[in-house]
Amino acid sequence: MGSVDRLVRVVVAIVIAGLYFANIISGTIAIIGLLFAGIFIATSFMSFCPLYVPFGISTKEKEQI
DSSP, X not given: OOHHHHHHHHHHHHHHHXXXXXXXXXXXXXXXXXXXXXXXXXXXXXXXXXXXXXXXXXXXXXXXX
């Protein structure tokens, strides 16, 4: 997982958490959003997304020779 991908995931998770704590989202949508936020944070810190494997996606920067 590339650094831009990780940064975007963290920002999205912070926005979702902010919407929840500001009482802009609530109920089922809030629960689902917080679950996604948690998943985004976890995958960012692990630098690994299990959904990328079956689809062959890589957001890592390519090494320059």
